[in-house]
Amino acid sequence: xxxxxxAAVQLxxxxxxxxxxxxxxxxxxxxxxGTTWPVRAVVVDGTTYEAHWQRDRLALGAPxxxxxxxxxxxxxxxxxxxxxxxxxxxxxxxxxxxxxxxGLEAVALEVGLRPVLQRLGLRPLARRHxxxxxxxxxxxxxxxCVVAHASHAHVATIETHHLARLIRRLPHRMKHDVLSQxxxxxxxAVREHIARRPHRPHLSRFRVPRA
Amino acid sequence: xxxxxxLFLAVLGPGLIAGLSDDDPAGITTYAVMGADxxxxxxxxxxxxxGMLVLYHLLxxxxxxxxxxxxxxLVRERYxxxxxxxxxxxxxxxxxxxLAAEYAGIAAALGLVGVPRELSVPAAAIIITLLVxxxxxxxxxRILLALGALxxxxxxxxxxxxxxxxxxxxxxxxxxxxxxxxxxxAAVAVVGTTIAPWGLSFIQSYAVDKRIxxxxxxxxxxDIVTGAVLTGxxxxxxxxxxxxxxxxxxxxxxDAADAALALEPLAGGFASLLFGxxxxxxxxxxxxVVPLSSGYSVAEAIGAEARIDDSFRQAPVFYGTFVVMTAxxxxxxxxxxxxxxxxxFFSQVLNAILLVPILIALARIGxxxxxxxxxxxxxxxxxxxxxxxxxxxxxxxxxIVTLLLGLTP
Numbered sequence: 001x002x003x004x005x006x007a008a009v010q011l012x013x014x015x016x017x018x019x020x021x022x023x024x025x026x027x028x029x030x031x032x033x034g035t036t037w038p039v040r041a042v043v044v045d046g047t048t049y050e051a052h053w054q055r056d057r058l059a060l061g062a063p064x065x066x067x068x069x070x071x072x073x074x075x076x077x078x079x080x081x082x083x084x085x086x087x088x089x090x091x092x093x094x095x096x097x098x099x100x101x102x103g104l105e106a107v108a109l110e111v112g113l114r115p116v117l118q119r120l121g122l123r124p125l126a127r128r129h130x131x132x133x134x135x136x137x138x139x140x141x142x143x144x145c146v147v148a149h150a151s152h153a154h155v156a157t158i159e160t161h162h163l164a165r166l167i168r169r170l171p172h173r174m175k176h177d178v179l180s181q182x183x184x185x186x187x188x189a190v191r192e193h194i195a196r197r198p199h200r201p202h203l204s205r206f207r208v209p210r211a
Numbered sequence: 212x213x214x215x216x217x218l219f220l221a222v223l224g225p226g227l228i229a230g231l232s233d234d235d236p237a238g239i240t241t242y243a244v245m246g247a248d249x250x251x252x253x254x255x256x257x258x259x260x261x262g263m264l265v266l267y268h269l270l271x272x273x274x275x276x277x278x279x280x281x282x283x284x285l286v287r288e289r290y291x292x293x294x295x296x297x298x299x300x301x302x303x304x305x306x307x308x309x310l311a312a313e314y315a316g317i318a319a320a321l322g323l324v325g326v327p328r329e330l331s332v333p334a335a336a337i338i339i340t341l342l343v344x345x346x347x348x349x350x351x352x353r354i355l356l357a358l359g360a361l362x363x364x365x366x367x368x369x370x371x372x373x374x375x376x377x378x379x380x381x382x383x384x385x386x387x388x389x390x391x392x393x394x395x396x397a398a399v400a401v402v403g404t405t406i407a408p409w410g411l412s413f414i415q416s417y418a419v420d421k422r423i424x425x426x427x428x429x430x431x432x433x434d435i436v437t438g439a440v441l442t443g444x445x446x447x448x449x450x451x452x453x454x455x456x457x458x459x460x461x462x463x464x465x466d467a468a469d470a471a472l473a474l475e476p477l478a479g480g481f482a483s484l485l486f487g488x489x490x491x492x493x494x495x496x497x498x499x500v501v502p503l504s505s506g507y508s509v510a511e512a513i514g515a516e517a518r519i520d521d522s523f524r525q526a527p528v529f530y531g532t533f534v535v536m537t538a539x540x541x542x543x544x545x546x547x548x549x550x551x552x553x554x555x556f557f558s559q560v561l562n563a564i565l566l567v568p569i570l571i572a573l574a575r576i577g578x579x580x581x582x583x584x585x586x587x588x589x590x591x592x593x594x595x596x597x598x599x600x601x602x603x604x605x606x607x608x609x610x611i612v613t614l615l616l617g618l619t620p
Contacts, residue, residue: 012292078287078288078291078292079288080279080280080284080288080514080516081514089516090514090515090516091284091287091288091513091514092514093292093514111514112513112514112515113513113514113515116292116296116512116513116514119291119292119293120292120293120296
């Protein structure tokens with residue numbers, strides 16, 4: 001987690017907003033990974049355009065062909081985050097963005113109750129909760145989830161059994177995603193720990209004794 | 212064979228618990244009233260309702276296994292926080308009304324042996340809360356399964372009532388009507404009480420909590436079908452117990468406790484006692500499951516996923532929801548100046564309204580390659596799911612109109 005200062009714009013404030021031409025913003029596409037994710041394109045009515053930030057609002061540039069950019073709404077917002085730092089599963093509540101050089105860039109993922117309350121329009125209630133941000137260079141967006149791994153150096157300091165406990169709770173696809181993000185030695189140690197004490201719900205309790 | 216048995220026992224739980232908790236006091240009341248008013252004629256409706264229960268419970272567990280997420284978490288991921296929040300809010304209000312009905316059932320069952328509701332309801336609420344909050348997943352699951360097993364008392368009660376086997380078979384296999392007013396409403400009420408939003412939400416989250424894997428799905432399907440069929444069998448015996456006794460003598464009843472009392476002179480004190488025991492078990496099982504379902508939903512919606520194995524400190528949102536829901540429902544039932552009937556009425560309407568969007572969302576997610584991957588449901592099952600959603604949509608509309616017009620099944 002990070003205590004970075006609040007960003008100027010939230011993704012949820014931009015999604016659905018009408019542009020000067022009357023179109024609605026459907027998604028923002030960013031270039032990831034990195035410490036910040038520059039917003040390269042905006043999706044409007046199913047078409048992708050270059051994204052610009054002018055006078056505190058989004059503006060459309062030239063149309064772009066489909067690209068390999070990361071979709072903030074489809075791939076990040078509301079996705080589960082496996083937080084190996086706090087050893088818990090949370091959700092991306094919002095994406096913090098800030099204006100930079102005529103464009104926008106994502107600077108952090110916000111998790112916890114605060115962004116949920118904000119998006120529900122309950123801002124006074126939201127202000128009572130502390131901001132819980134994940135730095136972008138501490139996360140990896142996977143097919144099934146977002147993995148927050150602090151830094152590899154930090155992950156190495158998390159005790160193997162704590163990580164194994166978290167990973168054991170995950171469904172197979174997410175488990176694979178998380179393990180693939182760990183440094184090889186640590187990943188092997190966690191796998192061995194899980195193999196030594198596999199999760200087999202109830203099996204041992206109901207095992208039928210051999211005749 | 213032994214290994215297969217061990218594997219089956221390992222996954223046993225979600226289907227049985229979610230299925231049997233559908234036979235809650237409101238369900239038992241609906242079955243009992245149907246048996247008393249319409250005899251054996253509408254038993255086939257139970258077969259249809261059981262088939263639908265199998266279909267949607269299979270889907271719920273399949274989605275849970277494929278995504279590792281409960282229903283509300285998935286709705287938030289797919290449709291955003293506002294839709295998720297709206298469905299959650301409706302679900303919580305409906306669950307509160309349903310939970311109050313479960314405690315009213317417990318109070319009615321214990322009232323049969325003279326325990327006042329001012330004592331029975333708080334005691335039940337405290338015992339259930341302590342068991343769930345302070346016990347591990349294994350212990351909670353075993354308690355819930357044991358409570359489910361107690362519902363077998365309805366089978367004994369039904370047999371003691373001396374049902375007519377040929378009329379039972381005819382009622383089960385030949386769709387028809389009793390020819391009396393209210394037959395359609397009774398049929399819709401039976402389907403509506405069998406498939407409830409909280410049950411669908413529970414089975415998916417519980418399968419995730421139990422960490423059922425894709426390779427265990429075949430065995431888990433056996434658990435689901437067994438649970439749903441047992442749910443139907445228990446409903447069947449409640450209906451035939453009342454058909455053989457109350458319908459035969461033209462006795463009308465208002466609720467399940469009435470049925471237990473009315474059975475005594477007609478089928479004997481033991482049959483009546485068994486009926487009361489079943490009502491207590493049904494109320495207690497559902498009074499544990501409904502707030503668990505609510506806890507899972509709230510935790511998923513705000514992104515604080517939790518499990519029954521977690522401690523209160525690890526999962527304050529999950530257990531906090533359980534405690535608050537239980538306390539509110541117990542208060543609604545225990546305090547004499549709070550009118551319970553409008554609350555139950557409103558929760559039934561809300562459940563009926565909620566069911567349709569939830570079934571449509573589940574059918575869409577189940578058929579989505581990107582979400583389900585290799586576990587995507589086949590075309591035949593998808594057709595059945597959409598057919599079921601449309602059928603239940605019509606049934607829900609009939610139920611809502613009926614309730615709003617003040618007609619009762």
